[in-house]
Amino acid sequence: xxxxxxxxxxxxxxFKNRGISRNLKGRKLRFFLFSAIGLxxxxxxxxxxxxxxxxxxxxxxxxDILAYKLLSMALITxxxxxxxxxxxxxxxxxxxxxxxxxxxxxxVSREKVFLSRWIExxxxxxxxxxxxxxPFFLPYGIVYKAGAFYYAILGANLLSFCLIASSLSxxxxxxxxxxxxxxxxxxxxxxxxxxxxxLLLISFRLMRPERFVHPExxxxxxxxxxxxxxxxxxxxxxxxxxxxxxxxLSGGIGKxxxxxxxxxxxxxxxxxxxxxxxxxxxFKGLSKAQTLAGRFFAPFGFKKNGYDFLLNFLxxxxxxxxxxxxxxxFRDQTQWPQIFLVVALIVIYLYNFSVLPVEKGPMKxxxxxxxxxxxxxxxxxxVLSAVSARFVFPAVSxxxxxxxxxxxxxxxxxxxxxxxxxxxxxxxxxLTELLIVVTNILLHVTPFMMIISVVTIFLMVPGIxxxxxxxxxxxxxxxxxxxxxxxxxxxxxxxxxLCIGFIASVIVLEAGPVYHVFMTGIRGGSLTGIxxxxxxxxxxxxxxxxxxxxxxxxxxxxQRISQYELGGYNIG
Amino acid sequence: xxxxxxxxxxxxxxxxxxxxxxSVSEGEIFGFIGPNGxxxxxxxxxxxxxxxxxxxxxxxDGINMADDPENAKKRIGFIPDRPFLYEKLTGMEFLxxxxxxxxxxxxxxxxxxxxxxxxxxxxHWADELIESYSHGMKQRLIISSAILHDPKVIxxxxxxxxxxxxxxxMVKDLFRSLAKRxxxxxxxxxxxxxxxxxxxxxxxxxxxxxxxxxxxEELRQGAQVQEGDLEEVFLILTEGESVP
Numbered sequence: 001x002x003x004x005x006x007x008x009x010x011x012x013x014x015f016k017n018r019g020i021s022r023n024l025k026g027r028k029l030r031f032f033l034f035s036a037i038g039l040x041x042x043x044x045x046x047x048x049x050x051x052x053x054x055x056x057x058x059x060x061x062x063x064d065i066l067a068y069k070l071l072s073m074a075l076i077t078x079x080x081x082x083x084x085x086x087x088x089x090x091x092x093x094x095x096x097x098x099x100x101x102x103x104x105x106x107x108v109s110r111e112k113v114f115l116s117r118w119i120e121x122x123x124x125x126x127x128x129x130x131x132x133x134x135p136f137f138l139p140y141g142i143v144y145k146a147g148a149f150y151y152a153i154l155g156a157n158l159l160s161f162c163l164i165a166s167s168l169s170x171x172x173x174x175x176x177x178x179x180x181x182x183x184x185x186x187x188x189x190x191x192x193x194x195x196x197x198x199l200l201l202i203s204f205r206l207m208r209p210e211r212f213v214h215p216e217x218x219x220x221x222x223x224x225x226x227x228x229x230x231x232x233x234x235x236x237x238x239x240x241x242x243x244x245x246x247x248x249l250s251g252g253i254g255k256x257x258x259x260x261x262x263x264x265x266x267x268x269x270x271x272x273x274x275x276x277x278x279x280x281x282x283f284k285g286l287s288k289a290q291t292l293a294g295r296f297f298a299p300f301g302f303k304k305n306g307y308d309f310l311l312n313f314l315x316x317x318x319x320x321x322x323x324x325x326x327x328x329x330f331r332d333q334t335q336w337p338q339i340f341l342v343v344a345l346i347v348i349y350l351y352n353f354s355v356l357p358v359e360k361g362p363m364k365x366x367x368x369x370x371x372x373x374x375x376x377x378x379x380x381x382x383v384l385s386a387v388s389a390r391f392v393f394p395a396v397s398x399x400x401x402x403x404x405x406x407x408x409x410x411x412x413x414x415x416x417x418x419x420x421x422x423x424x425x426x427x428x429x430x431l432t433e434l435l436i437v438v439t440n441i442l443l444h445v446t447p448f449m450m451i452i453s454v455v456t457i458f459l460m461v462p463g464i465x466x467x468x469x470x471x472x473x474x475x476x477x478x479x480x481x482x483x484x485x486x487x488x489x490x491x492x493x494x495x496x497x498l499c500i501g502f503i504a505s506v507i508v509l510e511a512g513p514v515y516h517v518f519m520t521g522i523r524g525g526s527l528t529g530i531x532x533x534x535x536x537x538x539x540x541x542x543x544x545x546x547x548x549x550x551x552x553x554x555x556x557x558x559q560r561i562s563q564y565e566l567g568g569y570n571i572g
Numbered sequence: 573x574x575x576x577x578x579x580x581x582x583x584x585x586x587x588x589x590x591x592x593x594x595s596v597s598e599g600e601i602f603g604f605i606g607p608n609g610x611x612x613x614x615x616x617x618x619x620x621x622x623x624x625x626x627x628x629x630x631x632x633d634g635i636n637m638a639d640d641p642e643n644a645k646k647r648i649g650f651i652p653d654r655p656f657l658y659e660k661l662t663g664m665e666f667l668x669x670x671x672x673x674x675x676x677x678x679x680x681x682x683x684x685x686x687x688x689x690x691x692x693x694x695x696h697w698a699d700e701l702i703e704s705y706s707h708g709m710k711q712r713l714i715i716s717s718a719i720l721h722d723p724k725v726i727x728x729x730x731x732x733x734x735x736x737x738x739x740x741x742m743v744k745d746l747f748r749s750l751a752k753r754x755x756x757x758x759x760x761x762x763x764x765x766x767x768x769x770x771x772x773x774x775x776x777x778x779x780x781x782x783x784x785x786x787x788x789e790e791l792r793q794g795a796q797v798q799e800g801d802l803e804e805v806f807l808i809l810t811e812g813e814s815v816p
């Protein structure tokens with residue numbers, strides 16, 4: 001145990017020493033900003049669930065069933081979140097961390113190394129899910145007027161729940177690391193990405209949420225209720241947690257303790273099994289991760305030109321950066337699951353529109369279809385911002401330690417940033433236009449609304465991509481082990497805030513004139529002089545705003561990154 | 573070929589390089605030595621255009637780095653102390669990337685890249701991703717990419733770190749032959765024997781200031797030492813501070 005604690009000490013000391021490091025002011029600001037946002041989100045979630053549960057309580061018989069259904073669904077979601085987070089964290093802690101060579105060169109058994117890493121992984125993967133599960137569980141205790149026992153049993157079950165998820169994740173990772181044919185451990189990410197994509201699609205299809213808009217599609221009310229009440233397997237940790245909480249809420253101490261004991265016995269067994277498996281598999285997997293393995297796609301032989309000729313129309317320095325950018329992006333297997341996720345998002349997004357019960361709405365169908373289409377522009381732009389936050393904002397930071405090459409090369413920073421811009425602009429423009437056009441077709445909107453949507457998105461995409469590149473250059477993080485995480489930095493936060501402000505401004509500017517044009521079309525009249533003036537003025541402002549958003553951030557980014565002191569205090 | 577005028581770099585209150593004045597002629601191999609933290613790497617980074625000086629100027633082949641950085645950089649082959657590269661490119665792709673950046677013609681690239689890769693024993697690794705290269709191989713690749721465009725000036729920080737004895741010999745021979753053809757080499761090194769062996773002239777930097785320049789003989793005279801190697805001279809000049 002002492003050795004495990006010693007292995008954990010650097011982590012605690014690093015945490016303690018954060019105050020000594022440079023850039024403390026920036027960190028404090030970031031801490032307060034994120035704390036405030038986190039607290040607001042926590043409070044918001046709490047109040048929503050409190051209101052929902054209070055509402056359910058008002059429904060006789062039916063209310064409890066809904067409340068418990070919600071609880072069981074939430075437990076399954078939390079478990080999957082914990083598992084997924086656990087898999088990613090344990091993969092990083094057990095196989096990818098930079099300090100692994102040092103740790104494994106020390107005279108400590110593999111099981112102890114595993115246990116110390118697993119404890120770290122459990123803490124890292126669980127703390128956020130734990131904190132954000134509380135605004136969901138606490139309202140149950142308040143609404144059902146549960147005693148202290150409920151909160152005690154909740155705490156005990158949450159802990160065992162996290163331990164089960166984390167040890168199961170570690171087990172999956174250790175076994176996958178040995179048996180994955182590609183050898184290179186990062187390949188696991190691809191496997192995980194695909195798995196998540198399938199899970200998302202299957203679970204979404206199985207839920208068939210659109211049915212709940214049409215309760216009449218169920219044969220009888222009883223069938224509807226039975227569908228909601230369907231129970232889960234008694235062998236699942238989520239079922240033990242659910243049964244324990246349900247008993248805790250109704251004061252059934254014995255039953256609650258029994259299910260809690262089931263959960264804890266499973267957690268302890270899982271930890272033992274994982275530790276035993278680590279003795280057998282961990283080192284094998286680790287050795288495999290350290291050695292060079294075959295690639296999924298071997299690069300072209302150097303005597304061939306590959307697909308580089310497609311970029312031959314560019315000047316040679318621009319082509320150099322563009323080729324490098326495309327190749328490094330697609331060869332970085334950690335990017336792939338994110339791409340799968342984006343694809344999953346798009347499929348779900350489009351699917352949602354295809355099943356929207358527009359004709360059952362309280363408003364006139366044509367009006368509602370076009371209103372939804374207009375609002376969809378904002379939504380699609382928001383999806384674009386989220387995708388840009390993940391891919392575009394970290395693009396400059398992704399240069400990492402190799403940024404000296406850019407700084408010492410005979411190419412201006414402006415060219416470098418614009419190359420980055422175009423690399424991301426073209427696919428993202430295609431993606432967003434695809435979203436808009438397909439959803440508009442699904443909604444059967446008017447040609448006017450189709451043109452407005454396509455043109456507005458065409459104007460907004462350069463602004464959002466430019467803000468991503470520009471702010472990524474203003475707030476670069478070349479030292480990060482995972483530059484993709486820079487989206488959670490202060491710069492990432494500013495980027496998202498600016499994007500939301502930009503999208504809202506464009507939507508607000510267009511809303512009035514578009515409404516008048518649309519209504520005039522429906523009523524068959526023509527626009528008045530003032531309405532024309534408003535239309536031209538608003539659209540001119542939109543064009544000006546989009547132009548500013550496309551040019552200014554990259555200019556500012558260029559200024560900032562040109563002054564960036566590479567290497568900082570390393571005087572040499 | 574290289575002119576440093578009042579070159580100064582401050583990081584907050586720390587003066588890393590203080591009013592450095594230096595000229596290096598065409599075809600000269602200039603060694604830049606000094607204790608840890610003396611300001612060697614900072615000076616080289618300013619020369620490579622990687623960081624901007626607080627005061628003073630860097631002129632390469634008559635071109636001021638601050639006024640026309642792109643043209644000045646075209647004349648330089650910059651080799652940093654740590655071989656950070658794009659790990660997801662192959663060795664050959666990295667060379668092509670560099671060639672495109674520096675405007676090397678396609679036909680010339682094919683001929684030169686093969687020759688250089690063979691010279692640096694990287695030819696059979698040319699299609700492997702850089703992430704699979706050892707430290708020494710990455711260092712060889714950086715040197716290869718730095719000479720690919722036939723620069724007039726090579727600015728190199730610790731060229732021998734990570735190289736095996738054969739690699740060290742090869743780099744020394746390469747520098748000598750390049751210098752013979754008129755390339756100017758500005759080299760910072762920890763290995764005083766290498767500096768003594770290769771460099772015609774040396775500069776000693778200490779606490780950010782250039783405290784001595786000249787041939788080994790001139791440095792000996794400056795340190796008032798009759799006999800003895802560069803290490804002894806270095807220790808006297810830098811008041812016995814540890815050799816980096």
